[in-house]
Each structure stands twice: as structure tokens, then as C-alpha cells.
Amino acid sequence: MNPTPSQTVGPFYGYALPFPGGGDVALGGITVHGYVYDGAGAPVPDALLEFWQADEDGDLRGKPGSLRRDPVNGAVIGRNGVDFTGFGRVPTDADGHWVLRTVRPGNGYISVCVFARGLLHHLYTRIYLGQDAFLDSLPPQRRETLVAVEEREGVHRFDIHLQGEKETVFLDFG
Amino acid sequence: MSEPLKQADIDREIAELTGSGGGRSGHPARDYTPYRSTALRHPKQPLVAIKDPEAAELSGPVFGVTDVTALDNDLTQQHVGEPLGERITVTGRVVDRDGRAVRGQLVEIWQANASGRYLHQRDDHPAPLDPNFTGVGRCLTDDDGFYRFTTIKPGAYPWRNHQNAWRPAHIHFSLFGTAFTQRLVTQMYFPGDPLFPYDPILQSVTDESARQRLVAAYVHDLSQPEWSLGYRWDIVLDGPAATWMEEGR
Numbered sequence: 001m002n003p004t005p006s007q008t009v010g011p012f013y014g015y016a017l018p019f020p021g022g023g024d025v026a027l028g029g030i031t032v033h034g035y036v037y038d039g040a041g042a043p044v045p046d047a048l049l050e051f052w053q054a055d056e057d058g059d060l061r062g063k064p065g066s067l068r069r070d071p072v073n074g075a076v077i078g079r080n081g082v083d084f085t086g087f088g089r090v091p092t093d094a095d096g097h098w099v100l101r102t103v104r105p106g107n108g109y110i111s112v113c114v115f116a117r118g119l120l121h122h123l124y125t126r127i128y129l130g131q132d133a134f135l136d137s138l139p140p141q142r143r144e145t146l147v148a149v150e151e152r153e154g155v156h157r158f159d160i161h162l163q164g165e166k167e168t169v170f171l172d173f174g
Numbered sequence: 175m176s177e178p179l180k181q182a183d184i185d186r187e188i189a190e191l192t193g194s195g196g197g198r199s200g201h202p203a204r205d206y207t208p209y210r211s212t213a214l215r216h217p218k219q220p221l222v223a224i225k226d227p228e229a230a231e232l233s234g235p236v237f238g239v240t241d242v243t244a245l246d247n248d249l250t251q252q253h254v255g256e257p258l259g260e261r262i263t264v265t266g267r268v269v270d271r272d273g274r275a276v277r278g279q280l281v282e283i284w285q286a287n288a289s290g291r292y293l294h295q296r297d298d299h300p301a302p303l304d305p306n307f308t309g310v311g312r313c314l315t316d317d318d319g320f321y322r323f324t325t326i327k328p329g330a331y332p333w334r335n336h337q338n339a340w341r342p343a344h345i346h347f348s349l350f351g352t353a354f355t356q357r358l359v360t361q362m363y364f365p366g367d368p369l370f371p372y373d374p375i376l377q378s379v380t381d382e383s384a385r386q387r388l389v390a391a392y393v394h395d396l397s398q399p400e401w402s403l404g405y406r407w408d409i410v411l412d413g414p415a416a417t418w419m420e421e422g423r
Contacts, residue, residue, distance in 0.1 A: 001273050003412035004387050005379045006201045007361040008209075010346065012292040016284030016310040017348060039214035052235055052354045060230055064238030067280075067312075074243045074252075087235030111231050113357050118211030120202035120378050122359060124231065138222070162215050172221035173231055173355040173414055 006121040011046050013115075014091060018048070019067055021078040023090040025051065029103035032110065032127060032148055032156045035096045039163030043096025047116040049160075051088035051100055058106025062086030108132050109146075114160060124171040127158045138169065145169050179336035181372060184208050188377045199412055200384025208374035210335050232416035234354035237280040237314060247313035249283075249325035257307035259288025259326030261402040264362070264390065267319045268409045270351055275319030276411060282312045282348040283323060290329030290343075299331050324402065330369055342369035342376060347409070355413035362407050363389045 009017075036044040054060045063083035070077045079085060090098045102110070110127040128135060128147045135143045145168045148156035160168050187208040194203075204216035224231070245251050250261060268276040286292045286309060289301035293308055311323050328343045344361040351357070363376060370376055379385040387410075396404020 001269065001271050001410045002384065002387065003199050003201070003271055004358065004360055004409045005199075005384050006358060007346075007375060007378075007388070009348075009359045010361075012286075012294040012297055013284060013346065015292075015294055015308070016346070017282060039218075042214075044215070050357070052230060052233075054230055060233040062235055064236050065240050066235060067237065067241040069241065069243050069246075071243050074245065085235060105230075107228075107230060109230070111354055113354065115359055116215055118209070118213075118215040120204055120206060120209065120212060120375075122357060123204075123217065124355075134224070134226070142219075163217055167217055167219050169219070170217050170221050171231075172223045173229065174223065174225075 009115040011117040018091045025088040025102035033099040034158040036160045047092045050113040053105040053110040054107045055084045202378035206378040231354040249311045253306040255306040263404045265322040266407040279350045281321040285309045285328040285345045290331030342367040351411040353415035356411040
């Protein structure tokens with residue numbers, strides 16, 4: 001069947017899609033953070049990043065409950081802290097910065113889906129936290145764009161460049 | 175200072191690109207000049223193909239009854255009073271590209287109010303906010319893949335892509351399939367809107383039949399007597415999914 005075409009997330013998703021604790025997939029593990037930049041090197045303050053990952057054992061069967069809500073008043077009450085959902089959602093702030101708190105995925109990478117005003121169809125990339133055969137298949141300069149840099153113990157930096165010299169490798173799944 | 179861009183300039187650019195094929199499967203090309211904000215926000219390198227059958231993206235997040243509440247799919251019941259505007263019911267079926275129902279997955283919507291104003295601080299369009307309308311809804315698809323929302327018809331609104339730029343009325347949709355590869359964020363339009371030919375965001379889908387897939391149908395049988403007007407909009411998610419996920423969860 002012919003797919004429904006994508007359209008931009010636009011500038012006004014901020015009161016609809018982000019939710020409290022969206023970037024706190026799991027506490028007590030690692031922090032991954034970075035900036036989103038456009039082709040002129042300017043930070044992108046209206047991007048929305050989604051993350052999907054395996055748990056520490058590499059299990060991809062995340063549980064429901066990322067957006068858990070109070071049936072009494074509809075408020076977001078957040079993850080229950082027991083079930084690992086594997087899903088995160090973080091809007092960039094006014095500086096184009098985002099932060100994700102999670103655990104190190106057993107399969108070595110965190111999948112990222114990028115939405116933004118001015119982006120008509122989302123983009124996929126991956127945050128690698130170590131070596132991987134897929135990385136070896138890429139030219140060194142491009143490979144670097146997929147590898148998070150450990151700034152200090154447990155804190156990893158991963159910038160996303162939508163365009164330009166440092167353009168991030170974006171992925172196609174066919 | 176250069177002359178402000180006129181609608182006629184944009185119309186010319188749209189005409190040059192119409193039927194150009196755009197992206198795969200009718201999706202818009204990420205580089206679409208008439209929508210000026212795409213200029214610095216699209217990659218210039220080709221995407222790198224992933225063929226790994228174990229790829230994490232062939233599975234995806236799941237949502238459940240704890241993630242939605244009973245009133246989330248009725249945007250007219252979220253405040254003490256009722257919103258102004260034309261009450262509508264929007265329903266449709268979500269399937270994957272093999273036509274299989276996407277069951278129990280999250281559908282999120284957001285929209286402007288009847289006057290064309292979003293409840294967002296950066297929307298400074300001088301149209302009134304409605305104290306009885308937020309414009310955000312969500313639901314899970316049922317066992318046959320159907321979603322259903324009650325809301326009000328959003329208004330058209332101006333934006334600053336070019337001089338006298340107006341967006342046709344639309345509802346933003348966010349959808350999850352059984353795989354992260356099937357993720358979709360898009361916009362649903364209303365049939366017969368006179369603004370269609372002028373809008374570079376809708377026209378970024380350069381194939382006419384693909385563009386029609388973004389337009390809901392008015393279905394009289396979905397209208398409820400003395401209550402609401404009914405629209406039907408079916409959604410086909412693109413992207414592969416792991417075969418072991420095909421029955422859903």
C-alpha cells in the first residue's frame with residue numbers, strides 16, 4: 001500500500017508532544033547530551049528528538065508506560081521506575097541542547113529519530129557508545145559523527161549536524 | 175534589503191517542482207525550496223542504508239492503557255466549558271504498508287483552535303485564544319487499527335514563509351507502528367480547502383495522488399445528528415518491521 005506522506009512537525013508541537021520526564025528513560029545509568037545544529041552551524045531550538053533502545057541486556061521488548069498518566073485529572077505521572085520502556089522524547093531547549101538519562105544499551109547503540117520545523121520528513125541516526133562492525137564500514141570522518149564522546153565518567157556528548165561539514169550520518173531502513 | 179518574497183514567487187517555484195517525484199514513496203524531499211526553512215535543515219549526504227535484520231529500529235516503543243486517559247480523545251471535553259467552532263469527529267484506520275492493522279498503538283494529535291491560533295507562546299497571530307480549547311489529544315488504536323477523535327475544526331492561519339503566506343486548516347498527527355522505522359509525523363487536511371495550491375508545506379508532496387492521501391474525506395454517515403460533522407482519514411505507515419512483531423502486542 002502507498003504510505004501516507006510525512007509532513008513537518010512544525011514549530012508548535014511543544015505543548016503537545018513533549019512530556020515531563022521524557023528524557024529520563026532510566027536513572028542511575030549514563031547521561032547523553034548534545035546540541036542540534038543547522039547547516040550554518042546555528043543551534044536548532046525547535047527540534048524534537050526521540051530515542052529508542054534496548055535495555056542493558058540487549059532486550060528490545062520495552063514496556064508500555066513512558067507517558068503514564070493520572071486517570072483522575074489527566075496529568076502526566078511519568079514512568080513507574082520499575083518497567084524499562086526504552087523510549088525517550090526530548091525537545092531541544094532555546095540553545096538547541098538536549099539531555100537524555102538512560103542505561104547503556106546491551107547492543108551498543110541508541111536509535112534516534114529527529115523531527116524539526118523545516119524538516120519535512122524525520123531523520124534517523126544512532127548514538128554509538130563503543131565500537132561496532134557497522135561503524136567500521138564507514139569512512140573515518142563520517143564514522144565519528146555516530147560515536148558519543150565521553151566527557152567525564154558516565155557523561156557522553158553527541159551533537160547532531162543536520163547539514164554541513166560535520167553532517168551527521170543519517171540512516172535509511174528501506 | 176531584498177524585496178519580500180511574494181506568493182507569485184512561491185507559486186512559480188512550486189510549479190517547477192510539481193510532479194518532480196520528490197522523495198521515495200511520495201514523501202516530500204527534505205530539500206524543498208518553496209518551504210524556506212528546509213534550506214539549512216536537510217542533509218546533503220545520501221542516507222546510509224541499514225540492512226541488519228537485528229536492527230533495533232525494526233522493533234519500537236509500545237504504549238498501553240496507562241499512557242492515555244478516557245477523555246484524551248475528546249478535545250471538546252478538556253475544560254469546564256465547550257470550545258467555540260465546528261464540532262467534528264475524525265476517525266480512520268492505521269495500517270502498515272502490507273495493509274495489516276496497527277493495533278494498540280499511540281496516535282497523538284495537536285491543532286490550532288477554530289480561530290487559527292495555537293496555545294503556544296510563540297504563536298503571535300492576533301487571533302483569540304479559546305479558554306475552553308487546548309488542542310491536544312491522544313488515543314490508542316483499537317484491535318482493527320482504528321483511531322477516533324472528537325474535536326473542533328481548526329482555522330487557517332498566517333505564517334512568515336513569504337508575504338501573505340497562509341496554512342490551510344490542518345490537524346497534526348503523530349503515529350507509532352510496531353517498529354521505530356514506521357514512525358510518522360504528518361498533517362491531515364480538510365477536503366476542498368482553497369488554500370491548498372498556495373501552501374508550500376502541502377505542495378512539498380509533489381505527486382498529486384500522494385498529496386490526496388493527506389486529505390480527509392467528509393463522510394456523511396460519520397456525522398452525528400445535531401452534534402458533529404464526520405471525517406474519515408486512513409493512514410498507511412511506511413517502513414519495515416521485524417516479522418516476529420507482526421501480530422503486535
